[in-house]
Amino acid sequence: xxxxxxxxxxxxxxxxxxxxxxxxxxxxxxxxxxxxxxxxxxxxxxxxxxxxxxxxxxxxxxxxxxxxxxxxxxxxxxxxxxxxxxxxxxxxxxxxxxxxxxxxxxxxxxxxxxxxxxxxxxxxxxxxxxxxxxxxxxxxxxxxxxxxxxxxxxxxxxxxxxxxxxxxxxxxxxxxxxxxxxxxxxxxxxx
Numbered sequence: 001x002x003x004x005x006x007x008x009x010x011x012x013x014x015x016x017x018x019x020x021x022x023x024x025x026x027x028x029x030x031x032x033x034x035x036x037x038x039x040x041x042x043x044x045x046x047x048x049x050x051x052x053x054x055x056x057x058x059x060x061x062x063x064x065x066x067x068x069x070x071x072x073x074x075x076x077x078x079x080x081x082x083x084x085x086x087x088x089x090x091x092x093x094x095x096x097x098x099x100x101x102x103x104x105x106x107x108x109x110x111x112x113x114x115x116x117x118x119x120x121x122x123x124x125x126x127x128x129x130x131x132x133x134x135x136x137x138x139x140x141x142x143x144x145x146x147x148x149x150x151x152x153x154x155x156x157x158x159x160x161x162x163x164x165x166x167x168x169x170x171x172x173x174x175x176x177x178x179x180x181x182x183x184x185x186x187x188x189x190x191x
C-alpha cells in the first residue's frame with residue numbers, strides 16, 4: 001500500500017511535501033551538546049495551508065556512532081493521547097510526539113517537540129522533551145531553526161534505518177510494520 005501511494009504521489013507515502021532547512025541543536029544525551037542538523041517540517045496528508053492535518057518534524061541527529069533520524073507527528077501529550085495522531089491547523093497548536101515509544105537501555109521512552117514562537121507561518125524552533133511510561137515530560141534539547149535553504153540536498157529521513165545504538169522502535173510488531181511501510185515508500189519513490 002505504501003509503495004503504491006508513494007508511486008502515485010511521486011513522493012513519500014506520508015508527509016509528501018515539506019520544508020527542508022537546518023537548525024542548531026543543543027541538548028543532553030542522547031542528543032549532542034551542539035550540532036547543526038537538517039530539519040524537515042511537513043503535513044501528513046499534504047493538505048493546503050490552514051487546513052487540519054497531522055503536522056510532522058524530522059531531525060537527523062548526529063551521534064558518535066552515526067546518524068539518528070527522529071520523526072515526530074502531532075499528537076496528544078497525555079499517557080494515552082500521546083499514542084494517537086492529532087489533526088491541527090497551525091504549528092502554534094501542535095505538540096509533536098513519537099506516537100510509538102523507543103526502547104532505550106531497557107526502558108520505554110517517548111519524545112515530544114513543542115514549537116517556539118512563530119515567524120510567519122513557521123516556528124522559530126522547538127523544545128524537545130522526553131518521558132517514560134508516566135508521560136512526565138522533561139526537556140532534553142532545543143532546536144533553533146534557520147531560514148529555509150533552497151540549496152540543501154534532499155534528505156530521506158528513515159527512523160527504521162537510522163537509530164542510536166542500543167535504541168529500537170517498540171513494540172516489536174509495530175516496528176516490523178513500520179519497516180515494511182518505509183521500505184514500500186522508498187521503493188515507490190524509486191519506480
